[in-house]
Amino acid sequence: MKALLSHAAGGPETLVLDDLPDPVAGPGQVIVAVRACSINFPDTLIIRDLYQFKPARPFAPGSEIAGVITAVGEGVTGWQVGNRVIGMIGNGGLATHAVVEQTRLFALPDDVDFDTGASLLMTYGTNYHGLVDRGHIKQGDVVLILGAAGGIGLSAIELCKAFGARVIAGVSSEDKAALAREAGADDVVIYGHSPFDKAQSKQLAEAFKAACGPNGANIIYDVVGGDYSEPALRSIAWEGRFLVVGFPAGIARLPLNLTLLKSCDVCGVFWGAFTAREPARFKAEVAELFAMLKDGRIAPRISARYPLERGADAIASLENRQAVGKVVVEIG
């Protein structure tokens, strides 16, 4: 098999396409011939040893796959050779084959292509959990989404619209603004690249407030962090929910007096831990996402496709803020 391996901590340029012995399925495991692996922001962190999980080296990054089962290990029930599947596997996805615990897989319907299958779980899964379980989203809510043209952001716009919310998208360029509008955003705030000084921060807060309207945002969906978070919090509604989702721009510090003034909640969203702690609820949410995909309420927006040999470029495109929507590495 071939795999794009990280041998030492570093950026995408350190990854090497290597030959490895074909993997063997242990008890409870299956081998998946990977057909598509989508790139997520954590892939940029895990290769630098900056993510919550630090796999033993060498390892291939790539956590979200779609493919076909080619072998099943002892004690595997419910899966057979030839089944089309998707799954979150932590790492090992940027390879021709992956060893996967059977419990991590979901069946991929015949009418859903591999690229789409590999672009569903992390983005829509995180957003469904964040918006529904943590944000208690309801029809008519105003939702301000930061980083709204990224993988998480664009799919969050779609879900918010499906739930009947009004969406304000925060993005860093005109091109990204156009994409956010196309995905359903009702209004857009274009912000510059941080760092922001006090005056710029105040100006951004005013822009968010103007776009959210007199009552403010019922939900702030913060995918970006850094200097963007405080101006966003200043535009929150009375009893709003500020959802902490990601920090590509750095970990923010929030003045807690703002939460008192708006009687609002700051809520963490940790989808990976949720899937492990509440597997039944996770499965129900994935079933709901497949139903939404089937009737067209959601449709992953894949903006770029790369071959395995260029998997490092795919990861770099997220790191350098070029990527929009989903980026997929096609394999085999």
Ligand SMILES: NC(=O)c1ccc[n+]([C@@H]2O[C@H](COP(=O)([O-])OP(=O)(O)OC[C@H]3O[C@@H](n4cnc5c(N)ncnc54)[C@H](OP(=O)(O)O)[C@@H]3O)[C@@H](O)[C@H]2O)c1
């Ligand atoms: N909480 C959870 O359970 C969970 C689950 C999945 C992912 N996440 C996190 O969610 C975040 C987004 O993931 P993603 O896969 O959607 O990534 P992505 O596609 O790269 O989107 C991230 C967005 O952040 C914005 N950004 C602002 N400052 C940036 C910087 N310095 N570097 C890169 N991007 C910057 C960019 O938009 P603009 O240029 O328009 O600002 C970009 O579109 C990541 O932090 C990821 O770790 C969290």
